[in-house]
Amino acid sequence: VWLRRCTHYLFIVVVAVNSTLLTINAGDYIFYTDWAWTSYVVFSISQTLMLVVGATYYLTFTGVPGTATYYALIMTVYTWIAKGAWFALGYPYDFIVTPVWLPSAMLIDLAYWATKKNKHSLILFGGVLCGMSLPLFNMVNLITVADPLEAAFKYPRPTLPPYMTPIEPQVGKFYNSPVALGAGAGAVLSVTFAALGCKLNTWTYRWMA
Numbered sequence: 659v660w661l662r663r664c665t666h667y668l669f670i671v672v673v674a675v676n677s678t679l680l681t682i683n684a685g686d687y688i689f690y691t692d693w694a695w696t697s698y699v700v701f702s703i704s705q706t707l708m709l710v711v712g713a714t715y716y717l718t719f720t721g722v723p724g725t726a727t728y729y730a731l732i733m734t735v736y737t738w739i740a741k742g743a744w745f746a747l748g749y750p751y752d753f754i755v756t757p758v759w760l761p762s763a764m765l766i767d768l769a770y771w772a773t774k775k776n777k778h779s780l781i782l783f784g785g786v787l788c789g790m791s792l793p794l795f796n797m798v799n800l801i802t803v804a805d806p807l808e809a810a811f812k813y814p815r816p817t818l819p820p821y822m823t824p825i826e827p828q829v830g831k832f833y834n835s836p837v838a839l840g841a842g843a844g845a846v847l848s849v850t851f852a853a854l855g856c857k858l859n860t861w862t863y864r865w866m867a
Contacts, residue, residue, distance in 0.1 A: 666719055669858070670729070673712040675736065695836040698800065702793040702840040703847065709733065709759050710788045710848045713766050714780065714855030723771035726784075730763035758795040762788045766852075781852040789848030793840030 712733075713726035734757040765787040766780070773779035 670712065670716060670732070673708065673715070698796070698836045699793070699840045699843070702796045702836075703844050705759070705796065706762070706789050706792040706840075706844040706848055707851045709762060709792065710766065710785055711851045711855040711858070713763050713788075714784065714852045715858050717766065717770055717780070718777060718856050718859045721775060723767045723775075726763040726766040726770070727760060730757070730759035733759050756799045758792065758799050761795050762792040765791055777856055781849060781856060785849035785852035786845045788852075789844030789846070790841045793837050793844060796840075797837055 709730060713729045716729045717723070717726045719725075766784040769784035769787060770776075770780045773783065
């Protein structure tokens with residue numbers, strides 16, 4: 659039992675740390691400066707997938723509605739701690755991360771609770787709700803930055819090589835609605851990753867049997 663629990667908690671930490679790393683990139687407006695809405699869509703989807711796989715794993719492991727939101731809170735706190743190093747380097751507080759994962763994680767919990775802990779409903783409904791909602795909430799993260807382009811140029815990364823200096827963004831070059839594109843792609847992919855989160859739970863029990 660103790661080995662199974664240690665493996666479970668190790669997995670939670672690994673996934674949450676990876677989520678944090680992706681999240682830091684998603685809030686890095688150097689990337690936004692380079693790629694504009696392209697980076698917004700890509701990082702919105704990456705955050706969605708990391709959230710949904712960890713949240714469903716944690717949720718099905720405990721079987722208690724509410725643990726998906728707790729997992730999102732872990733992601734948020736980890737990111738705040740990591741971003742503290744950025745502030746020490748002189749970055750403005752405009753770069754602080756808003757807890758955009760909490761509402762989406764609440765929807766996952768709601769889907770699990772409302773369907774009386776049905777895993778298949780959790781995968782389908784929870785995955786779609788998370789995938790559709792997170793790009794919308796991530797836009798809130800972008801809005802909290804007063805002027806992302808100005809901030810990115812004023813506070814460039816000290817470790818950036820010369821060839822990665824920011825370029826003028828190509829806004830609207832590929833598509834006009836990044837939230838809709840991110841939500842559409844996220845809704846489809848999140849169902850797959852929600853299923854993966856549930857399956858990882860089963861595999862963990864088998865590894866530790």
